[in-house]
Amino acid sequence: MTTLRRYANRLQEQYLIYRLNGSGMAASLVALFFTHLLWWLLPLEKLRYRRIRRRFRYYYPQITPGKPRLFDPLRFLSQSCYLMLVALPGPGDDRLREAAAARKTFTRFARLTAPLKKALSDAASRVFRAAGEEFIIRSVWARIAAGILLLLAALLMILCITQPLELEYQFIFMALMWVLAMLLRNHRARGALFIMIFISFVVSSRYIWWRVSKTVLLEDPASAVCSLALAGAEIYSYLVMALAYFQVCWVLDRKPAPLPEDRSLWPTVDVMIPSYNEPLEVVKPTLLAAIDLDWPRDKLHVYLLDDGTREEFRRYCESIGVTWISREKHNFAKAGNINHALELTKGDHVAIFDCDHVPCRNFLTATVGWMIKDPRISLVQTPHHFYSDNPFEKNLGLHGRMPQEDTLFHRFIQKGNDTWNATMFCGSCAVIRRSALGEIGGIAVETVTEDAHTSLKLLRRGWSTAFIDIPLAAGLSTESLAAHINQRIRWARGMVQIFRIDNPLFRKGLSIPQRLCFANASLHFLHGLPRIIFLIAPLPYLFCHIYVIFASGAAILAYVLPHMVHTTMTNHRMQQNNRFYFWGAIYETILSWYITLPTLVALISPRHGKFNVTAKGESNRETHFDWTVSRPYLLLIFLNFAGLIYGTWNMLFDPFAEKLTIFINLLWVAYNLLVLGAASAVALETRQIRSFPRVDCRMRATLETVQGHLTEVTVTDFSQQALGLQMPEPRSGVAWHQIFREGDPVFIILTQQREGASYRFSCRISRVAGSHLGITVLPRNLQENIAYIRCTFAEPNRWTEQPRNYDMNTLSHGIHTLVTLGFNGYLKMLRHSPRGFREILNVIVRIMIFVF
Known part of the structure; x- marks a missing residue:
């Protein structure tokens, strides 16, 4: 808080200096915003930037630093482009020597223009090779014609965005765009999606242009602050939308590459499982599945990286043949733990799993093939899949009826990243080439999101990455909303730290698509403040008649509604069943209050903050409403409800009220109240009865009694220690509860589907309810423990066949x-x-x- 207070005082002092020098309020605010934006984006404290700052008036004679004008940012941008791209000194040309020095200082920006053609060409080749298509323009004249057409299309798009229209013609234009999008939305062709993206981009760009040029009111301080805040939030959302369209306009659905038939050619793999404070019962299935991976025994080594230095873990690792590694200095959290283990091991590749992520038996055979096929691939990432319900599914009772909260990233956006060779390491369920890690000095330790930062470093060194959209491991979700928020705070702070410390837009070694993908990943976590602004934006007008959008109600409908409709329609067409309608707003609302301050602090002072571990294996013993987490939602609910009542009163009883404008704001408030109510519903933590989560399945099995009678049954769910069985109709007409009683010993015969091997386990009946039996599995030795995990959690294709109702x-x-x-x-x-x-x-x- 001291840092923020000092920063706020500095902003206030600078603002007063601008005003005393004669600058207007709007110009002063704009200058403050863009000046500090540059400080956030660029390391201006470095030598090459200090040279520019010392001679700023020489390089930018159009700008007076102490007395800014409203359009100084445009002047700064145009002059920077001139210095980088135009002011090239000839031999002996002393007049432009200083400009040449400036151009050298701006080298990182100038270099972006040179590889543009190559980057787009490589990305296109990568996409079309993956799709099995040929798309080569061989003729030079054809290339020139294509370039001219693209230029004309860009000019027409700019004209379409900026052309002012009368209100009735705006309605006609948007109606035509809507009809065209409706005709295209059910077509599966990729071209139809591209057209929908283009329409959405044009409509949204036209809306933003209208907002900035026509509807921002700066007549008094209150109106200026409210108008600029909402406009800034909308511009942020527009930029993230545009980057997301680019990122996933064409997703690469990569399949596993085959391994050599000669297993002696397979590389050695070190499986590393970091742990800190998780219970041993959570870690056991992961260890058992890891030592049973389908890989030559002499080429597979499993390590438990115990950062808690627990004797219980050491003894268990010794009993199952896993190498236990601990360290004296517990610095840099998970990243430091892995880096310490890298110094003690020597496998060709490193497979990393969080201690609760149980790998399928075919994990390595499905991923390492790409490492052999392409020696420049440094990372093969697979999706994170969770077999336990997250707080949204559990607290809202939506088990299996909606996609998991992070499905959009792990099953969709990562495929778009793979198109542009920008797959992000997610800290688990991945294989990394050791030589590549050695080249960058191991796992990144500069930020709290060491995984994404590591992949960024690998890409900057020229390595490639890959993503396979097959769930090959599964783990535990966060058990409570508070734990979920805590985890997302760490992710948000870490991604903003990357943006501040190792900005992907300006550092060397990345292609333009890679820069945009990583920039979007970082900028996404800045949604906290914009989302809060959206939740309170209608209130200034309802309470104080302050125009946050200075326009009539009809104009707002003509511009806002098409923007919202096309964005929603296009996102739904792209994302399909990876995220349902309105869930993005609910997720962001839940997190917005809590990530706002950490992300702003990370922007200002990226070194602040510490690594916090996400708790796993906990459980809620009783149902309770988390009032502590819900406090921000309650405040926002109170404000919006007060606005709803006051606005309704004015619309009904004020004869001079602008009824259409009030009605639009009331609709906005009503939507906010619904979103806030849904967010609050997640805060009711439901009681967790079972110690271990159950996984739904449909498996054939055989139940054997101690007398030797066999019955074919269906396994409906399983956990670490238990199975749920659906019994057939009894042949003799006797109910199953008369045949089986709680505590009776039985045997269950499970068959591993891929290999066809059968395993027999001793069990005890724990529950009899009609035709459903619950049994507790009692493995007698290590081999039976491994076999049980092999038949359940580690069964290949287990997580691709999960029943869903989407x-x-x-x-x-x-x-x-x-x-x-x-x-x-x-x-x-x-x-x-x-x-x-x-x-x-x-x-x-x-x-x-x-x-x-």
Whole structure:
């Protein structure tokens, strides 16, 4: 807080200096914003930048630093382009010697233009090779014609974006765009998607141009602050949208590469499993699956990297043949733990798993093939899959009915990254080439997201990366909303640290697509402040009649509605079942309050903050509402509800009210209240009855009694120690509870589907409910423990065949879900709130139900 206070005082002093020198309020605010934006993006404290700052007036004679003008950022940009690209000194030309020095200082920017053609060409070749297509323009004249057409298309697009239209023609234009998008949205052809992306980009660009040029009111301080805050949030969202369109416009669905038939040619692999404070019962399945990986025994070495230095772990590792590694200095958290192990091991490749991620038996055979096929591939990443419910699924009762929160990144965005050779290391479920790690000095330790930073360093050194969209390991989700938020805070702070310390936009060694992919990954985590602005943006008008968008209600509908509709439609077409309607807003709302301060601090002072471990293996013993986590949501709910009441009163009883504008803001507030209600619903932590999560499945098995009677059954779920069985109809008409009783010993025969091997386990019946039996598995030795994990968690293709109900991703279903979850959130708060507060919430919920 001291750092933030000092920073705020410095901003205030600089603002007063600008005003005393005669600059206007808008110009001073713009100058402050762009000046400090440059400080965040560039290491201006370095020597090459200090040279420019000392001779700033020489390089930029159009700008007076102490007395900024409104359009100084444009002047700065145009002059920088001139110095980099135009002011090239000839032999003996003393007039431009200083400009040449400036150009050398700007080398990193100038170099971006040279590899542009090569980067796009390489990316296109990579995409079309993966798609099995040939797309080569062989004729020089054909290339020139294509370039001219692209230039004309760009000019027409700029004209389309900036051309002012009367309101009725704007409605006609947007209606035509909507009809065209509706005709294309059900076509699976890639060309149809490209056109939808182009339409969405044009419509959104036209909206942003209209917002910036027509609707920002700067007449008084309050209007200026509110207008600029909302415009800034919208520009941020627009930039992230544009980067995301580029990132996933063509996703690469890479398949595993075959290994050599001669197994003696297979490389050696060190499997590293870092652990810190997790219970041994959480780590056991991962260790057992790791030593049973389908790989030559003499080429596979498994290591448990115990940063907690626990004697219990050492003894267990010795009993199963795993090498236990600990260290004296516990610096740099997980990254330091792995780097310490790298010094003690020597395998050709390193496979890394979080201690709760159980690998499938075919993990190495499905991934290492690419390392052999392409010696420049340094990393093969697979998706993170979680077999336990995350807080959203568990607390909202949505098990199997919606994609997991991080499915969008791990099953979709990573495939887009792979298209541009920008796959990100995610810290687990990956194989890395040891020689590549040695070249960059091991796992990155400069930020708390050591995984993404490591992949960035590998790419900068010229290595390639790959992503295989097959879940080959599965782990535990965060057990509570508080733990989930804590994990996302670390990710957000780390990605912003990367953007600040090792900015992908300006550091050497990356192609333009790689820069954009990593920049988007970092910028995404800055959504906290924009999301909060969106949640309170309608309130200034409803309470104080301050125009955050200085336009009529009809104009707002003509520009805002198409922007929202096309963005939603295009994202749905691209993402398909990886994320449902409105869930992005709910996720961001839950995190926004908590990641805002850490990300802003990381922008200002990236070295602040520490690594925090995500707890795994915990459980909720009783249902409770987490009021501590929900405090920000309650404040925002109160403000929006007050705006709803006050705005409705004005619309009904104020004869001079702008009813259409108030109505639009009321709709905005109602949407915010639904999103906030859904976010609050996740804070009701439900009781976790079982010690270990159950995994749904459909497996054939045979149940054997001690008398030798065999019954064919279906395994419906499993955990680390138990199985759920669906029994057939009894032949004799006798109910199963009359045949089996709790505590009876039985045997279960499981078959590993891929290899066809059968295994027999001793069990005890733990529950009899109708035709459903619950049994506890009792392995007698290490071999049976490994066999049980092999038949359940480590079964190849286990996680690609998980039953899901994803066929309801429609707009009407999304609206129904949002309304249902929103009201359920308020009802949950009502049931679990203190008596006095319950009365207030009861009134709020009844009024909202009446309105809807």
